[in-house]
Amino acid sequence: MAGTFKEIRKKVWLILNILVVLWLLLGVLCLRVPPYEFWPAGFVAFSLPGALVLNFLFLIYWLWKRSWYVFLPLAVIGLGWNYYGRLVAVNWEKELPQGAKTLQVLSFNVHIFNAYEKIVKGVPEVSEEMVDWVATHPADVFCLQEFYSRVNSTEFNNFNRIGKRYNRHVFASTYKSDRIVSDVGVVIFSKYPIIRGNTIYFANTSKRSANRAAWVDLNVNGDTVRVYAVHMQSMSIKAEDIENTYSAIGDEASFKKESRNLARRLRMGFKARAMQVQQLLEHVQASPYPVIVTGDFNDIPFSYTYSQLLKEMNNSFEVAGTGIGTTYNGVLPFLRIDNQFYSKGLEAYDFTTHYDMPLSDHFPISATYVIKPKGEE
Incomplete structure (x- = not known):
């Protein structure tokens, strides 16, 4: 009798493992689907990290049980190593x-150098510590989002x-804020001469939006x-949105309202960024020079946006980074x-992800690139 229950339990775990594998396959397929054509694909892709972690846990489980079923999660890890x-x-x-x-x-998304709250109160201030950290960083090029x-x-x-002050060249793609006379937007500073530069205004945002792309030839x-x-x-998700959803657990009507609000915000973001990345890639593909594309993409690595960029280029963190590489400094x-x-x-x-600079809602990231001699590209 005990042997029968043992076999049943083993088969149940095998079925669960197979379901996780199917979840993974579906998620990988959804990475190829533009959310503006079928928005549920964005949510399935978003869930892929959970499937990857569960598959790894099944590997440990089957190893512990010394079962030949270990080859199922092992094969998935081997075939899907790039996703890991x-x-x-x-x-x-x-x-x-x-x-x-x-x-x-x-x-670095500098979060307006933390001037938001002060601007609202009518007393503009900036985090001098953050400004000085950026200004004295040894990088050759600074790509700053939400610059102020x-x-x-x-x-x-x-x-x-x-x-x-540091004799850097600058290209600014900014707009004038309404509340006080200030420049807000995307700015590139460089120790090397800027030959030319321009702005890519995304078709689904206004020219007074901070969402844009700036480019320079150095x-x-x-x-x-x-x-x-x-x-x-x-993503347009604030800390209070998360807190409200958690606090609503147990109240069916309230939880449904808050979870729908989160889902709506995520859906709108998936669709908007999928359109923006297409516009960006058209420009990148037309470049006659090697390119480096940096910034705050507001999408995780398991998204249509990230996958489209990865089809055309390498990701610096994947090639030269270590660990999880968290860059969002929030809830x-x-x-x-x-x-x-x-x-x-x-x-x-x-x-490098610079966890030593925690004053923004994003951590700065930096990478060193070797420019290959012509003929070795």
Whole structure:
């Protein structure tokens, strides 16, 4: 009798493992579906990390049971290793080639340098510690989203404090805020000369939106590299939205209302970013130079947006980073929504998430790239 129950339990676990594998396959397929054509695909893809973790737990379980069923989750891990690489990066430190031409790029959503609350109160202030951290960082290029600079102000003029004071070249894609006269938007600072630059205004946002992309062509000691700073549509989920949903558990009507609100916000974001990434990639594909695409993409690695970018370029964290690489400094844990991608002609040799700078709702990220000599691309 005990043997019968043991066999039944084993078969139940096998069926559950098969269901997880089917979940994984469905999620991978949904990564290819534009959410603006079929929005439920965005939610299925969003759930992929859960399936990947469960499959790994099944591997441990079957190993513990010393069952030949271990080959099922093992085969999934082998065939889907690239997807596990999106979840956790494992890379050894690489030495730069002798005499290599390098370019270090910092990307950081600076959260208006924490001026939001002060602007509302009519007393504009910025986090001087954050400004100084950026200004003194050794990177060659800074790609800053939600940049803020107060016009006609010495104290809050961050174009001067980060750029002019350190003889950096600058390209700004900003708009004037309504509440006080200030510049807000996406800005690129560079120690190398900027040959040209422009803005990509997303078709589904206004020109007064912070969601946009700026690009510049840089003269890096005779080589031209195109760098993009991108800020895509926000998830628009606030801490109170999460808290309200959790607190509504037990109250069916309230929980349904709050969960529908979260789902609606996620759905709108999936659709908006899927359209924005198509517009961005059209521009990237037309570049005559190697490109680095940085920014706050507001989408996790298991999304249509990320997958489309990965089809065209390499992800710097996956190639040269280590660990989970969380970049969102908020109530939702383990989110990597800030990224750097790069094309042929470049190679990432180092990637760092700067947890030592926790003053924004995003952590800064930086990567060092080697510019390959022509003929080795």
